[in-house]
Amino acid sequence: MTTFSELNLDPKVLKAISEAGYETPTPIQAGAIPAALTGQDVLGIAQTGTGKTASFTLPMIHLLGRGRARARMPRSLVLCPTRELAAQVAENFDIYAKHTKLTKALLIGGVSFKDQDALIDRGVDVLIATPGRLLDHFERGKLLLTGVQIMVVDEADRMLDMGFIPDIERIFNLTPFTRQTLFFSATMAPEIERITNTFLSNPAKVEVARAATTSENITQGVVMFKASRRDREGSEKRKLLRALIDKEGDACTNAIIFCNRKADVDITAKSLRKYGYNAEAIHGDLEQSHRMKTLEGFRNGDVRFLCASDVAARGLDIPAVSHVFNFDVPSHAEDYVHRIGRTGRAGRKGAAIMICSPRDEKYFDAVEKLVQIEIPRLENPVPTEAADPREEEGDDKRRSRSRRGKRGEDKRSDAPHAANTNEVQEVEAKEERQPRHEHKREDRHEHKRDDRREERNHDRNERGNRGNPRRNAREDSFIGMGDDVPEFIRLSFAERQAS
Structure with a gap:
């Protein structure tokens, strides 16, 4: 059985591993660490919970043991899909690098740019970041990626799900072509395979379990x-x-x-x-x-x-x-x-x-x-x-509306009227939620319905009048007073004309 002491890691790293209580590497660690220590690109595929974080953290600490970081130019880069995962990688780095003098910076959202800029300006050996915040710092001119020697992409399939693949490709193009790339994922989608074929050079593929398998435990x-x-x-x-x-x-x-x-x-x-x-x-x-x-x-x-x-x-x-x-x-x-x-x-x-x-x-x-x-x-x-x-x-809006309607019925004596009022209010609320153009369209439809209704009524009256000559005669005649106009009406018109 392989032990960490057989992986040719730096004695300072081995001491930190021992103090953390680990003796035997997991299969993904046993396969990825030796290849990474030789400077080879690594493509690691393993289900979650198998120790992928230590698979790249330990060789990074070993390889960065010699050298010095310059301001705004990190020596290594770890990309994580979420803030929580990035923070966890930073905690692992602190555990395994506590006997070294390596420095780190964590670039995630929700934290002040000013504090992060201060760390970058001093120079860091390991930069752990989410893609969005990393590009924010780069576009503000606060960060250069031309000094990256080791680049790690963790949980690559999650990057794909969250839409980070274009950002990942852009970040790859900002780093030196001679960098070492460690690429880890639990599943292997076709888009991820395309990226590995583009940006990894003859990688050592370490697959300790079939992609997308679940633990037997x-x-x-x-x-x-x-x-x-x-x-x-x-x-x-x-x-x-x-x-x-x-x-x-x-x-x-x-x-x-x-x-x-x-x-x-x-x-x-x-x-x-x-x-x-x-x-x-x-x-x-x-x-x-x-x-x-x-x-x-x-x-x-x-x-x-x-x-x-x-x-x-x-x-x-x-x-x-x-x-x-x-x-x-x-x-x-x-x-x-x-x-x-x-x-x-x-x-x-x-x-x-x-x-x-x-x-x-x-x-x-x-x-x-x-x-x-x-x-x-x-x-x-x-x-x-x-x-x-x-x-x-309050968890179900529909149920809440139903309860409000019942309370209204109890308070009113005319329950049928209350029910009708609730229905009207719901219709009115529905209409208020509709866009303005939908109101116009409904108005047009309503006018058309009114026009059709008037045409039908007119046609019905016409059909009824054809067989009723008395109604037709009455509609065509005009009824007045003729010569029997009262005298006082004539006098009133005469006075007005005279005035």
């Missing part, structure tokens, strides 16, 4: 869920989630709950807190300081349930996550692999449970096709009929 399951009514789906689904958590019992020490939408992340966390569960939310719309504080609370055990969007699905190293609950089936099948990869890490056992509604079945089929296994079906612990449609206030 993770017990997977899915509950096929169908709501009793469409407007109750949210509350019944959250009730099912709580039942699944309770069913796991003490085995569920902590868990990450993934939702597809940020709004559902907030609602789910609020619902869990309401029912006594220690839960917090994390997604891209929250302040960076709040996100880091929430993650730290989850790591140290202050937060038991972390409700998250896919911002927490990639690369976050939280070793002791016992469960992952997929509140929604991910719309991209690859995200399922990354989500459940948050559990079962570093040889531990984990569980991943997913809730699948009828409209998500096409996504679920894509997940099973990708991972090439049949995910076991679990029994629904809660009958959908038992769910309380009034479980949470």
Whole structure:
């Protein structure tokens, strides 16, 4: 069995590894580190939780041991798709480089440009950044990439999902052609393969597992869920989630709950807190300081349930996550692999449970096709009929409008009139939400309907008059007083003419 001491790493690095409690490298580390130490490009493909971060951090520290950074010209560059992953790489660098004099800078959004500029101006050996913030510094003239000797792209498939591929290509073109490139990903999409063929030179391909496979340490399951009514789906689904958590019992020490939408992340966390569960939310719309504080609370055990969007699905190293609950089936099948990869890490056992509604079945089929296994079906612990449609206030707009209508009916004596009033208000509100051009189009249609209605009435009258000569005679004649005009009327007209 290979040990870190057999990988020819710098003694200072080996000392830091030993102090961190590691002795044996993972398969991806054992395959990537020797190739990287020789200066060769590396293409690493491995499922999440296999130690890819150390696969490039350790050889970087070893190779950068000699040399000195110049102002605004970093010697190495690590690109990460999210702020959280970039911060985690920076923490790993601090752990493994603590016995060296290497410096680093972290360029992520949500942090002052001024503080980041100050670090770059002093010169850094390792620059860890998200693509957007890196290009912001470059376009402001605060950064030069011509001194980059080693470039790392971490979680490349996530870069593809987030639309960073054009930025990655631009950054590649800003770095020297002679750089060493370390490219890591859990899946290998065709677009990523094109980039590796373009920017990597004869790379050593290290693939320790089939692309898009899930760890054998993770017990997977899915509950096929169908709501009793469409407007109750949210509350019944959250009730099912709580039942699944309770069913796991003490085995569920902590868990990450993934939702597809940020709004559902907030609602789910609020619902869990309401029912006594220690839960917090994390997604891209929250302040960076709040996100880091929430993650730290989850790591140290202050937060038991972390409700998250896919911002927490990639690369976050939280070793002791016992469960992952997929509140929604991910719309991209690859995200399922990354989500459940948050559990079962570093040889531990984990569980991943997913809730699948009828409209998500096409996504679920894509997940099973990708991972090439049949995910076991679990029994629904809660009958959908038992769910309380009034479980949470304000979560369902349709249900909220219905309650407002009922209160109005109770207050008014003429209930039918109140119901009609509510219908009118809904129609008016719908019309107000429509764009102005739609109003015009509807007005035109209304005029046309009125014209057609008048034509039909006119035709109907014409048809009725043809067989009624008395009506025709009456309509064609004029009735007046003739010669029998009263005298006082004649006098009044005569006076007016005289005046």
